[in-house]
Amino acid sequence: MSADPAAPSAARSLRETAGPLPLGQIRPRGWLERQLRLQAEGITGQLPEIWPDVGPDSGWLGGDGESWERGPYYLDGLLPLAHVLGDETLLARARPWIEWMLASQVPPGEDGAGSFGPRGDQDWWPRMVAAKVLAQHAEATHDERVVPFLLRWCEHLRTHLPQRPLSGWGEVRGADLALTVAWLHDRTGEDWLVDLLELVLSQTFDWNEYLTTELITGPARFFEHRTHGVNVAMGLKTGAVASRLGRSPEAVETHRERTEAAFAALERWHGQAHGWFAADEWLGGREAVAGIETCLVVEMMYTQEVLARMFGDAVQGDRLESLAFNLLPASSDPRMLAHQYHQQGTQIEVSVAHRDWSCSSDGANMFGLEPHFGCCTANLHQGWPKFAASLWARDADGGLRAVAYAPAVVDTEAGPDGAPAPVRIEVETDYPFEETVRLTVAAGHDGADGPSRFPLRLRLPQWCTDAELTLDGQELEIRDRGDGHHEIVRDWAGTSTLELRLPMRARITRRERQAAAVHLGPLVMVASPGETWRGVPGAPGLGEWEIRPRTNWNWALAEVEQAGSWPVQRGEVPEAPFALGRATVLHAMGCEVPQWRRDGASAASPPLSPVKDHLPVHGLDLVPYGTARLRVMEFPVAMARTEG
Numbered sequence: 001m002s003a004d005p006a007a008p009s010a011a012r013s014l015r016e017t018a019g020p021l022p023l024g025q026i027r028p029r030g031w032l033e034r035q036l037r038l039q040a041e042g043i044t045g046q047l048p049e050i051w052p053d054v055g056p057d058s059g060w061l062g063g064d065g066e067s068w069e070r071g072p073y074y075l076d077g078l079l080p081l082a083h084v085l086g087d088e089t090l091l092a093r094a095r096p097w098i099e100w101m102l103a104s105q106v107p108p109g110e111d112g113a114g115s116f117g118p119r120g121d122q123d124w125w126p127r128m129v130a131a132k133v134l135a136q137h138a139e140a141t142h143d144e145r146v147v148p149f150l151l152r153w154c155e156h157l158r159t160h161l162p163q164r165p166l167s168g169w170g171e172v173r174g175a176d177l178a179l180t181v182a183w184l185h186d187r188t189g190e191d192w193l194v195d196l197l198e199l200v201l202s203q204t205f206d207w208n209e210y211l212t213t214e215l216i217t218g219p220a221r222f223f224e225h226r227t228h229g230v231n232v233a234m235g236l237k238t239g240a241v242a243s244r245l246g247r248s249p250e251a252v253e254t255h256r257e258r259t260e261a262a263f264a265a266l267e268r269w270h271g272q273a274h275g276w277f278a279a280d281e282w283l284g285g286r287e288a289v290a291g292i293e294t295c296l297v298v299e300m301m302y303t304q305e306v307l308a309r310m311f312g313d314a315v316q317g318d319r320l321e322s323l324a325f326n327l328l329p330a331s332s333d334p335r336m337l338a339h340q341y342h343q344q345g346t347q348i349e350v351s352v353a354h355r356d357w358s359c360s361s362d363g364a365n366m367f368g369l370e371p372h373f374g375c376c377t378a379n380l381h382q383g384w385p386k387f388a389a390s391l392w393a394r395d396a397d398g399g400l401r402a403v404a405y406a407p408a409v410v411d412t413e414a415g416p417d418g419a420p421a422p423v424r425i426e427v428e429t430d431y432p433f434e435e436t437v438r439l440t441v442a443a444g445h446d447g448a449d450g451p452s453r454f455p456l457r458l459r460l461p462q463w464c465t466d467a468e469l470t471l472d473g474q475e476l477e478i479r480d481r482g483d484g485h486h487e488i489v490r491d492w493a494g495t496s497t498l499e500l501r502l503p504m505r506a507r508i509t510r511r512e513r514q515a516a517a518v519h520l521g522p523l524v525m526v527a528s529p530g531e532t533w534r535g536v537p538g539a540p541g542l543g544e545w546e547i548r549p550r551t552n553w554n555w556a557l558a559e560v561e562q563a564g565s566w567p568v569q570r571g572e573v574p575e576a577p578f579a580l581g582r583a584t585v586l587h588a589m590g591c592e593v594p595q596w597r598r599d600g601a602s603a604a605s606p607p608l609s610p611v612k613d614h615l616p617v618h619g620l621d622l623v624p625y626g627t628a629r630l631r632v633m634e635f636p637v638a639m640a641r642t643e644g
């Protein structure tokens with residue numbers, strides 16, 4: 001690839017961006033490994049035995065069962081989970097699916113040559129997911145069959161897309177297909193793939209245009225693809241993928257700015273206190289009791305992982321952490337046996353009851369095998385493993401970049417293309433349950449023939465204004481290189497130790513009615529009314545639960561102007577990392593507001609703040625959102641007794 005994007009020879013090339021590290025090079029440790037093990041032993045490991053849609057009758061295994069998206073969805077999580085854990089049982093479980101897909105391709109000369117997958121369903125969309133799975137498989141195993149297979153499929157697309165364009169789910173999710181085409185181009189350099197990429201994008205809904213000019217300004221009440229929350233989450237990567245065609249820095253910057261404008265518009269009309277847009281199936285407005293589908297959470301994480309690599313700015317990592325540490329863990333029970341279809345930001349009860357969803361059924365916020373609808377049952381598996389696999393990225397210049405912080409060991413190569421050197425980075429931390437991230441970098445060629453020079457880039461979270469960094473005990477002056485990262489370029493030799501401290505102090509954000517929400521570092525902090533879990537007798541799968549509060553929940557915050565000095569107490573991260581516990585407790589101040597009542601099974605809108613009629617102020621402990629399956633996220637604020 002030409003180094004000069006403006007050079008004529010670059011006309012058929014794609015802009016170089018950061019790439020993911022090959023699957024398997026980042027291994028989770030500490031709490032992240034425990035979380036992934038829970039997933040492996042829980043829902044992901046057991047799903048084929050308890051849910052026929054990904055069982056032996058799946059059309060994606062040659063059976064006559066479900067033949068659309070559910071098989072590929074499941075594999076899109078099972079496969080990376082197997083590789084990040086290096087788990088032989090899960091690898092063996094994934095293998096027959098991969099072999100069946102590879103063997104299913106229509107041979108040359110036959111009608112539909114190059115197509116693959118169940119013959120009974122010719123929708124492009126599930127194949128787009130399956131192709132993503134095969135690319136990951138190739139990254140992890142170097143299976144040499146995958147690139148020729150995908151080339152044949154892309155030739156099929158080139159022939160057939162003009163007559164049978166992307167439509168329905170495929171049209172709004174075309175960015176995922178474009179990513180695979182770009183992946184294939186990166187490995188083959190075939191010029192015609194750039195034409196195909198342009199064709200795919202020309203058939204893909206222009207999300208940034210819609211989100212910045214026509215976005216619905218309140219809850220959507222009827223189905224259309226463009227207000228469908230999962231589609232929005234997936235569509236937000238479209239501009240970033242298109243930026244690979246960017247022939248100039250200005251063109252790339254335009255895509256980045258339009259994507260940021262789309263985020264801002266979503267925040268304006270549908271933003272929740274945790275930073276994400278509500279969509280209880282369709283975009284749901286700003287009230288804290290609106291639902292968010294689990295598919296939205298995991299697809300938005302994948303989009304963030306792509307944005308972090310394509311645009312390279314640190315805010316993408318902030319957003320990824322916000323999903324991974326708050327909404328993702330909240331979507332499942334702590335042991336990952338069951339999930340919700342919809343989570344509510346403020347969720348005072350998990351039960352079968354009417355809630356003000358746009359269309360979902362009364363059981364949509366139960367924890368179970370298939371609450372409301374089975375898409376999330378099939379799709380949730382990608383969340384944690386892809387997060388683990390995306391903690392670090394390799395920039396186009398061979399530098400290594402910390403996208404998000406969590407305990408892991410990275411065994412990879414760094415440095416310029418011609419002379420990469422092996423590097424091992426151990427990340428030891430309980431972050432986000434602690435403030436310090438310790439990195440041990442062991443670099444240099446095998447046989448110790450000299451140091452290796454490459455940039456190491458550490459993300460500086462936007463919420464942190466006073467980060468501290470030491471290298472082998474020496475304090476370094478932190479400098480933002482302009483994209484939110486601190487860069488260290490040096491000859492790495494032997495073992496170096498970096499310690500990054502990210503002080504966390506409670507931050508208040510204001511909401512409608514002057515309500516308030518509390519943040520601590522990347523965590524959203526909520527009040528927990530305690531939880532009584534009741535298993536539903538005879539439930540399918542690994543169980544189904546409703547949850548009732550143990551105390552009242554109608555609290556206001558008080559003395560919020562002192563929030564920055566509210567004490568934080570840290571304890572051990574439990575075996576199930578996102579179980580309700582004492583790993584991080586923020587000692588806030590609050591009081592009961594008796595007039596704040598329920599509205600059916602949800603909390604009513606918080607009363608107007610400041611609230612004058614409240615009971616005496618006392619300490620109010622807040623815990624991380626991701627650990628509290630019942631919670632108050634958005635609080636009224638108490639008027640001080642001396643005011644008025």
Ligand SMILES: [Zn+2]
Binds near residue numbers: 295374379
């Ligand atoms: Zn879903």
